[in-house]
Amino acid sequence: MFDEKRWKRTFIQNEISKYIPCPNCHQYKLNVGEKNLKYSETRESSESRIEYGGSPFADYLFSVSGCCRRCREAVTLCGTASEEERQEQVSEEEYEQYMVSTITPLFIYPPPHLFSIPSNCPETVKKALISVFALYCCDIDACAGRLRTVVELMLDAEGVPGRTDNDKPIFLSTRLKAFEQKNAPIAKMLEAPRLLGNESTHELGVKTKEVDTALRIVSHALWVLYQNRQVLELAEKMIEEKDPKKKKEKKKKEK
Numbered sequence: 001m002f003d004e005k006r007w008k009r010t011f012i013q014n015e016i017s018k019y020i021p022c023p024n025c026h027q028y029k030l031n032v033g034e035k036n037l038k039y040s041e042t043r044e045s046s047e048s049r050i051e052y053g054g055s056p057f058a059d060y061l062f063s064v065s066g067c068c069r070r071c072r073e074a075v076t077l078c079g080t081a082s083e084e085e086r087q088e089q090v091s092e093e094e095y096e097q098y099m100v101s102t103i104t105p106l107f108i109y110p111p112p113h114l115f116s117i118p119s120n121c122p123e124t125v126k127k128a129l130i131s132v133f134a135l136y137c138c139d140i141d142a143c144a145g146r147l148r149t150v151v152e153l154m155l156d157a158e159g160v161p162g163r164t165d166n167d168k169p170i171f172l173s174t175r176l177k178a179f180e181q182k183n184a185p186i187a188k189m190l191e192a193p194r195l196l197g198n199e200s201t202h203e204l205g206v207k208t209k210e211v212d213t214a215l216r217i218v219s220h221a222l223w224v225l226y227q228n229r230q231v232l233e234l235a236e237k238m239i240e241e242k243d244p245k246k247k248k249e250k251k252k253k254e255k
């Protein structure tokens with residue numbers, strides 16, 4: 001399930017491998033050395049530093065590429081960077097102040113997965129989820145909108161009609177009502193990302209926290225729908241093979 005605590009938007013420049021997993025093997029093994037980071041100070045920062053007599057705080061754009069130590073997948077990141085003053089308590093009454101360079105990745109390609117996608121998840125849903133992951137860093141409103149698309153595609157995969165007999169699109173709310181007949185708890189869960197997606201389309205300003213919650217909901221719904229189904233199939237296969245009654249029936253058929 002999505003764990004927002006594992007995901008940090010801004011961190012110290014040498015912590016990339018701590019917070020960004022490999023987009024391919026999903027391990028925290030990226031080898032993106034800080035020596036490879038390239039910085040360009042923004043125009044606004046450079047102009048204001050000149051105006052205020054060379055303040056040590058500056059804002060930059062950064063870019064860096066590297067690869068995974070485990071699977072050799074290449075990854076590239078870019079975003080904003082800045083210098084921050086931090087303090088650390090060194091004794092009961094003493095604090096030490098120091099400067100750190102922090103980075104906020106806005107684009108990561110290929111996008112790292114925010115949660116694991118069940119292996120039997122339909123390809124259409126998987127593709128839209130990767131797009132959700134890419135948008136999470138750079139455009140939270142678009143991310144909420146794409147998550148709503150994931151809900152539409154999940155219903156397509158579950159066989160819930162998306163168009164009327166006259167080929168008119170059916171509202172997602174109506175589709176979810178129809179899905180309630182088949183799986184009421186999941187239909188109820190998916191109503192939340194539907195509403196958030198609607199809000200993101202009509203008015204900008206969806207909160208990251210709300211998207212985090214919607215991601216938790218969708219990741220859980222995906223797990224219940226697809227991963228459970230996979231486990232159920234494994235259980236059914238084993239029952240078929242091990243149940244004495246079924247074994248007898250099978251032997252009879254073979255004769």
Ligand SMILES: [Zn+2]
Nearest residue numbers: 022025068071
């Ligand atoms: Zn890897």
